[in-house]
Amino acid sequence: xxxxxxxxxxxxxxxxxxxxxxxxxxxxxxxxxxxxxxxxxxxxxxxxxxxxxxxxxxxxxxxxxxxxxxxxxxxxxxxxxxxxxxxxxxxxxxxxxxxxxxxxxxxxxxxxxxxxxxxxxxxxxxxxxxxxxxxxxxxxxxxxxxxxxxxxxxxxxxxxxxxxxxxxxxxxxxxxxxxxxxxxxxxxxxxxxxxxxxxxxxxx
Numbered sequence: 001x002x003x004x005x006x007x008x009x010x011x012x013x014x015x016x017x018x019x020x021x022x023x024x025x026x027x028x029x030x031x032x033x034x035x036x037x038x039x040x041x042x043x044x045x046x047x048x049x050x051x052x053x054x055x056x057x058x059x060x061x062x063x064x065x066x067x068x069x070x071x072x073x074x075x076x077x078x079x080x081x082x083x084x085x086x087x088x089x090x091x092x093x094x095x096x097x098x099x100x101x102x103x104x105x106x107x108x109x110x111x112x113x114x115x116x117x118x119x120x121x122x123x124x125x126x127x128x129x130x131x132x133x134x135x136x137x138x139x140x141x142x143x144x145x146x147x148x149x150x151x152x153x154x155x156x157x158x159x160x161x162x163x164x165x166x167x168x169x170x171x172x173x174x175x176x177x178x179x180x181x182x183x184x185x186x187x188x189x190x191x192x193x194x195x196x197x198x199x200x201x202x203x204x
Contacts, residue, residue, distance in 0.1 A: 060074060079203070
């Protein structure tokens with residue numbers, strides 16, 4: 001790189017600015033040994049020149065500004081939202097087609113991220129010889145389904161317990177049930193002692 005030293009081979013102050021004649025040309029970053037920086041500074045290009053970004057403060061994170069340049073800002077973290085819906089009172093049905101349990105629908109509230117859904121449902125019937133089916137749906141689409149038949153769950157309660165992850169959205173989760181013979185009744189238990197509930201932990 002040539003410089004007009006002005007005599008005696010004296011190197012004049014320069015900035016390696018390629019737009020200035022005889023100012024040294026581009027700086028070779030692979031071999032740089034010195035710069036007018038302070039500890040922790042970051043050097044970036046604005047598309048034309050190199051710029052200095054001073055070190056941020058503790059707990060800040062390096063982000064992209066509205067001008068598409070590096071900038072320090074408060075670091076973002078995951079947010080958690082826990083919520084639940086409990087069946088307040090026992091629901092009964094003799095339907096042989098899937099029927100939504102009134103009072104046991106839960107709506108997600110976060111439009112992004114993921115949700116861990118836990119469902120516990122307690123069911124019983126007044127006859128031992130017929131099939132009980134239950135399923136969980138997300139906006140009407142089946143997620144999980146279970147079938148019980150024979151002696152269960154007469155004279156006792158059978159628990160449906162499911163935990164699963166889904167993409168967060170403002171969607172409805174429903175618990176649907178049916179019994180194979182409409183002459184008999186099945187019960188989805190509600191209340192504080194033997195209840196049924198949805199619980200969501202939403203993470204974004």
